Amino acid sequence: MNIENYQIQNLDVAIADLNEIARIGYWVFSVKTNEYRLDKVTYEILQLPYGVDLNKKETTSYCMNEDKWIFIKELINNEVKQKTSFNHEIELEVQNGTPIWVQLIGKCNYNEGECIKVSGMIQDITARKTSENQLIEKNELLNFQENKAGIGHWKWNSKTNLVTCSKNISRIIGVPYGSVVTVDHLINSVHPEDIEFVRNHLYDSVTSETFDTFFHRFQLEDGSERIIQVLGEPFFDEYSQFKGFICSSQDITTIKQFEKELLEKNQLFKVAQQRAKFGYWQWEVKNDIVTCSENMSRLLRVEENTEFPISTLIKDVPPQDIAHVRASLDKIVKKKYFDSFSHRVMIDDEIIYVKVQGKVITDSEGEIVNILGVSQDITDQKLIENELISNNQLLAFAEQISKIGHWQWDFSTNIVKWSTNLYRIFEINENQKIDFETYFSFVHPDDQEKVTAKINALTENKNLEGVVHRIVLKNGKIKTVELLATVNLDRSANIVEMLGTLQDVSEQRAEQMKFKALLESAPNATLILGKDNIIQMINIQAERLFGYTSKELVGQSIDLLIPSRFDERRAPLREAFFANPKIKTYNIGDDLYMLDKQHIEIPVEVTLGPLQLEGDFLLSVVIRDVTAEKNYQRKILNSKEELEILTEELTTQNQQLADFTQITSHNLRAPVSNLNSLVDIYKMMGNEQERSELFSKFETVISHLTLTLNTLIEALSTKSNTSIERGDVIFNDVLTKTKEIFTAEITRTKAVIKSDFSKASSISYHKIYLESIFQNLIGNSLKYRSKERIPQIEVTSEMVNGKVNLSFRDNGLGIDLKKHGHKIFGLNKVFHNHPEAKGIGLFMTKTQIEAMGGTISISSKVNEGTTFSIQFI
Amino acid sequence: MKNPFHLCIVDDDDIYRFTIIQSAKFLKIEHKTSVFPNGEEALTYITENQNNPDALPHLILLDIDMPIMDGFQFLKAYKALEATIAKEIAIYMVSSSVDPEDIEKANSYTAVIDYLSKPLKSDKLKALIEKTVVEQKH
Incomplete structure (x- = not known):
C-alpha cells in the first residue's frame, strides 16, 4: 500500500501543472480487493466528491448513465481477464446532467503472470470532442452542399505531387475519403479529349505559381x-515558399450548356431576335448592372454594349404595368427561379406586348450570380389571342344569332334542361320549370303525331333523329323549328338521357316557301339539285313533264332522268360548270333527251344556274321541253329534203326544158323562119323558073325539119321511157355489128379498130341503145378522121368501183373543147365544116346513156384525137 | 358608085343566106354581099382587111349558132380587134333564138347595135340598110 501511495503522491507532484492544464487523472483498480483508487483530478473530471468509494453501491447514483458505468466495469474486467490494454473515448453524464467526454486508458499490472491491478488515466476531452463533432457536422454540411452544388475541393501539394480530396471529389473519383491520390489519378476521369489539356494546364500553373480558371469536360x-x-x-509556407494549390472543381454543365447554346445560336439568335422581336439581357442583381443584346438595345434605345441599371430595362413599361413587373422581378430574385411574366411597353405611342422568360444563375453557395432574361415581342400573338377572345364572344352569340338552343332530358331523374336560348325561342321565362310535357305542349296540334313518332323512333333506334315541325307559342305565334335529337346509352344500351338541339327555322322556312312559290311560278320544269346531283326540290311543271311526283324524285339522283348514253358527254360539262358556276345553257351537242317515268325520251334544252340557298351551294336545272320545236324542225327538215328532191327534179326538168328551148329556137324556129322567108320571096318572084328553083330550097328546109322532128320524138321517147328493157349485151357482138354497118367506110379509110373487153365483156343494157352508142361514136371517129393519118380506133372496157366504164379513143381531128365544150352534146351542133355533120349523133348518144342512168364525158385535143368515156351504172 | 353598100352575112344556114340575098335584091339598093358560114371565116376576112376600109362591110348580120366559131365567140374576138379597124361597122345579131339570155348577152357587146329575131323580113332589112347608110355618112 505504501508504494501505491508514494506513487500517487509523486505523480501528484510531478504532473501538478499538467493536471491543471490537460486535466488528466490517474486511477488504479485492485483486482484483489475489487477497489478503485482515484486521484484528485479524476474526481474533478467525474465531478465526484473526493474520496468516494466507486465500488460502493451508492456510486452508481453519481453516474447517471448506468450503461456507461457497466461498460467501464466490463472494460476493466476484460482487461484483467485478457491482459490487454485499452484506450476509449466515452461519453458520460456527470451528476448535474452535463455530458462529458473522457478518454479512458488502462493497462494491467502483473505479478507472477497474474493481473493484480489495472491502472490508467482519464482525461477530460469534452472540449476537443465538442469541436470535433462540430467539425464533423460542418463537414457533413459542406459535403452535402458540395454534392448539391456539384462542387468538390482538393488540395495539391506541389512538392509531393499528391492531392488530398474532399468527400465529394473522393466519391467521384472513387477513392476512400481522406486518402491521397496522384494528379493523374485525379484527372483520370476527365474527358479523354481534355486530359492532355488539363494536365498541361496544371503543370503550367505549377511553373507560374498562379492558377488560371479553366474548364474541362468530365465523363460520367x-x-x-x-x-x-x-x-x-496557390498557397505558401511561412517562408513564402510555394507549396501547392487549393482548388475547387464545380459542375457548371447547366450554366455552360446555356451559355453554349447561346453561343452556338448567337448568329441565329441575332437574326431570330430581330425577326421574332426579342431581346436578350443579363442582370447582375448584386450590382444592379444590366447588359443586353443588340436587339434589346435598339428597342430600349440605349447604346450597344453598355451597362445600365434594371430601371432602364423597364423604363418603357407603362405605369399601370410597372408594379406587376417589379413584383415579378422581385419574386424571381427571391425565389431564385425565373417565372415568366408578361407586360406591355409603350414605344412611340405604340403598345407592344412583351413576354419575359429567363433563368437565374446561382453560384455554389446558391447566391444569384446573374439573371438571364429574354424579352419577346408577342404583340402579334396577343392580337391573335385578342381576336380569339372576341371570336369566343362571337361564338357565345352564335347560338342566339343562329337561333339554336339545346336541351337535355335525363331519363333517370326525368329532369329536362334547356339552354337560355331555347327559352328565348319558346319566348318563355327562364325560371319556369321545364319537363318533357312543356316541350310537347308547344308542338302544333297537327304536328304532334309526327313529333311523337320521331321520339318513339329515337327511343327504338337509339340513333340521331331530326324532324321539322311547328310550335305554337303562348301568344299564338307559330314558329317552325328543326328538332335534332340523340340519346346517350349506358352499358346495357339503355337510354340514360336524350339530348339535342332545336333551331328556329321559321325564317328559312319562310324563305324556302317563298323560293318554292317562285319555283312553282316558273314557266319551265325546274329541278333544284344539291350535292352529288341529288334532287332536292322540283316544281309542278317538272312533275308534269316527267310524270313523277315530287316525293318520288326528291332524294334521287338526276341521273334517273337522263339516258346513260349522255354520261360521257355530261362529265366534262359538269366539271366546267363547277369550275365557273354561272347561268348557262347546257349544250351537250345536237340533242339532249331526258327520260320521263315511262322511260320515254323527251327532247329538252337545259339551263343550269348556281343557287345559294340556306348557305348551301345548289344548282337549278331549268328544263324546256322542245318536243314541239323538234317536231317543227323535223317537218322543216323533211320539207327541205322534199324541196331538194323537187329542185333536183325541177333542175332536171329545167335542163330538159332548156334543151327543148334550145331545140325549139334553133332546130325548129330556124327552119320555120326560113320557110316564112322563102314564102315571102316566093310571093315576090314573078318568074316561074326562079320559083321552081326556090322550090328545091323548100324541100331542103322541110326535109331538115322532118329529121329534126323525128330526132326530137326519138329523144323524147328515150327520155320518157322509164322502164327500159335490159338484157345482157356482149360488147364484142355490138362492135362486130357496128363494123359490119361501116364496112364500106372502114375499107375505104383503112381504119384500124381495136378492142379490149377483157375487164368487162358484157353489160346489162338496152341492146338497141348500146348499138346506137357504138354506131354514133365509131361513126364520128370515122367521119372526123384526120386525112393525114390512118384512123385508129380503140374500144376498151374497164371496171371502176364496180361499174363498167367504156372508152372510145380515136386519132382524128379532135375538137377545141375550150370553144365548144359547152355545146358538144347539143342537138344540131356541128363543130367542123364537114358536109356530113348534122349535129344529131352525140345528142342522141347522151340521151341514150343518161336515160339508163349513166354519164358520158369527152377529152380531146385538136388534131390529135378524141376520147369519149362512158360510165354505166 | 365607087363604093357601094357592103352587106355581110355571117350564118351557117344556107337557106337563110339565100333569103337575105334575095330580099336585098328586091330592095333596089345598089349593094354587094359577102357571106361567111361561120364566125372564124368572117373574122379572118376582117382581120386581113382591117386597114382596107373599102373591102370592109358596112353592115354585118351575125348569127349566133354556128359551127367552128359562133356569134358570141366572133364578137369577143372582134372586140379585141375593133380599135384597129379602119371602118365603122354596124353589127346586128340575127338569130332564131328567143332566149332572153342570148338577147341580153348580145346587147352587152357595144359593137352590137341591136338583136333581131329571125325571120328577118325584107322591109326590116331595108330599114336597117337605110339607117346604116344615114348614120355612116357622118
Whole structure:
C-alpha cells in the first residue's frame, strides 16, 4: 500500500501543472480487493466528491448513465481477464446532467503472470470532442452542399505531387475519403479529349505559381458529359515558399450548356431576335448592372454594349404595368427561379406586348450570380389571342344569332334542361320549370303525331333523329323549328338521357316557301339539285313533264332522268360548270333527251344556274321541253329534203326544158323562119323558073325539119321511157355489128379498130341503145378522121368501183373543147365544116346513156384525137 | 358608085343566106354581099382587111349558132380587134333564138347595135340598110 501511495503522491507532484492544464487523472483498480483508487483530478473530471468509494453501491447514483458505468466495469474486467490494454473515448453524464467526454486508458499490472491491478488515466476531452463533432457536422454540411452544388475541393501539394480530396471529389473519383491520390489519378476521369489539356494546364500553373480558371469536360460512368470549372489559389509556407494549390472543381454543365447554346445560336439568335422581336439581357442583381443584346438595345434605345441599371430595362413599361413587373422581378430574385411574366411597353405611342422568360444563375453557395432574361415581342400573338377572345364572344352569340338552343332530358331523374336560348325561342321565362310535357305542349296540334313518332323512333333506334315541325307559342305565334335529337346509352344500351338541339327555322322556312312559290311560278320544269346531283326540290311543271311526283324524285339522283348514253358527254360539262358556276345553257351537242317515268325520251334544252340557298351551294336545272320545236324542225327538215328532191327534179326538168328551148329556137324556129322567108320571096318572084328553083330550097328546109322532128320524138321517147328493157349485151357482138354497118367506110379509110373487153365483156343494157352508142361514136371517129393519118380506133372496157366504164379513143381531128365544150352534146351542133355533120349523133348518144342512168364525158385535143368515156351504172 | 353598100352575112344556114340575098335584091339598093358560114371565116376576112376600109362591110348580120366559131365567140374576138379597124361597122345579131339570155348577152357587146329575131323580113332589112347608110355618112 505504501508504494501505491508514494506513487500517487509523486505523480501528484510531478504532473501538478499538467493536471491543471490537460486535466488528466490517474486511477488504479485492485483486482484483489475489487477497489478503485482515484486521484484528485479524476474526481474533478467525474465531478465526484473526493474520496468516494466507486465500488460502493451508492456510486452508481453519481453516474447517471448506468450503461456507461457497466461498460467501464466490463472494460476493466476484460482487461484483467485478457491482459490487454485499452484506450476509449466515452461519453458520460456527470451528476448535474452535463455530458462529458473522457478518454479512458488502462493497462494491467502483473505479478507472477497474474493481473493484480489495472491502472490508467482519464482525461477530460469534452472540449476537443465538442469541436470535433462540430467539425464533423460542418463537414457533413459542406459535403452535402458540395454534392448539391456539384462542387468538390482538393488540395495539391506541389512538392509531393499528391492531392488530398474532399468527400465529394473522393466519391467521384472513387477513392476512400481522406486518402491521397496522384494528379493523374485525379484527372483520370476527365474527358479523354481534355486530359492532355488539363494536365498541361496544371503543370503550367505549377511553373507560374498562379492558377488560371479553366474548364474541362468530365465523363460520367453512364457516358454523359459534364462541364467542370476549376478554380485555384496557390498557397505558401511561412517562408513564402510555394507549396501547392487549393482548388475547387464545380459542375457548371447547366450554366455552360446555356451559355453554349447561346453561343452556338448567337448568329441565329441575332437574326431570330430581330425577326421574332426579342431581346436578350443579363442582370447582375448584386450590382444592379444590366447588359443586353443588340436587339434589346435598339428597342430600349440605349447604346450597344453598355451597362445600365434594371430601371432602364423597364423604363418603357407603362405605369399601370410597372408594379406587376417589379413584383415579378422581385419574386424571381427571391425565389431564385425565373417565372415568366408578361407586360406591355409603350414605344412611340405604340403598345407592344412583351413576354419575359429567363433563368437565374446561382453560384455554389446558391447566391444569384446573374439573371438571364429574354424579352419577346408577342404583340402579334396577343392580337391573335385578342381576336380569339372576341371570336369566343362571337361564338357565345352564335347560338342566339343562329337561333339554336339545346336541351337535355335525363331519363333517370326525368329532369329536362334547356339552354337560355331555347327559352328565348319558346319566348318563355327562364325560371319556369321545364319537363318533357312543356316541350310537347308547344308542338302544333297537327304536328304532334309526327313529333311523337320521331321520339318513339329515337327511343327504338337509339340513333340521331331530326324532324321539322311547328310550335305554337303562348301568344299564338307559330314558329317552325328543326328538332335534332340523340340519346346517350349506358352499358346495357339503355337510354340514360336524350339530348339535342332545336333551331328556329321559321325564317328559312319562310324563305324556302317563298323560293318554292317562285319555283312553282316558273314557266319551265325546274329541278333544284344539291350535292352529288341529288334532287332536292322540283316544281309542278317538272312533275308534269316527267310524270313523277315530287316525293318520288326528291332524294334521287338526276341521273334517273337522263339516258346513260349522255354520261360521257355530261362529265366534262359538269366539271366546267363547277369550275365557273354561272347561268348557262347546257349544250351537250345536237340533242339532249331526258327520260320521263315511262322511260320515254323527251327532247329538252337545259339551263343550269348556281343557287345559294340556306348557305348551301345548289344548282337549278331549268328544263324546256322542245318536243314541239323538234317536231317543227323535223317537218322543216323533211320539207327541205322534199324541196331538194323537187329542185333536183325541177333542175332536171329545167335542163330538159332548156334543151327543148334550145331545140325549139334553133332546130325548129330556124327552119320555120326560113320557110316564112322563102314564102315571102316566093310571093315576090314573078318568074316561074326562079320559083321552081326556090322550090328545091323548100324541100331542103322541110326535109331538115322532118329529121329534126323525128330526132326530137326519138329523144323524147328515150327520155320518157322509164322502164327500159335490159338484157345482157356482149360488147364484142355490138362492135362486130357496128363494123359490119361501116364496112364500106372502114375499107375505104383503112381504119384500124381495136378492142379490149377483157375487164368487162358484157353489160346489162338496152341492146338497141348500146348499138346506137357504138354506131354514133365509131361513126364520128370515122367521119372526123384526120386525112393525114390512118384512123385508129380503140374500144376498151374497164371496171371502176364496180361499174363498167367504156372508152372510145380515136386519132382524128379532135375538137377545141375550150370553144365548144359547152355545146358538144347539143342537138344540131356541128363543130367542123364537114358536109356530113348534122349535129344529131352525140345528142342522141347522151340521151341514150343518161336515160339508163349513166354519164358520158369527152377529152380531146385538136388534131390529135378524141376520147369519149362512158360510165354505166 | 365607087363604093357601094357592103352587106355581110355571117350564118351557117344556107337557106337563110339565100333569103337575105334575095330580099336585098328586091330592095333596089345598089349593094354587094359577102357571106361567111361561120364566125372564124368572117373574122379572118376582117382581120386581113382591117386597114382596107373599102373591102370592109358596112353592115354585118351575125348569127349566133354556128359551127367552128359562133356569134358570141366572133364578137369577143372582134372586140379585141375593133380599135384597129379602119371602118365603122354596124353589127346586128340575127338569130332564131328567143332566149332572153342570148338577147341580153348580145346587147352587152357595144359593137352590137341591136338583136333581131329571125325571120328577118325584107322591109326590116331595108330599114336597117337605110339607117346604116344615114348614120355612116357622118
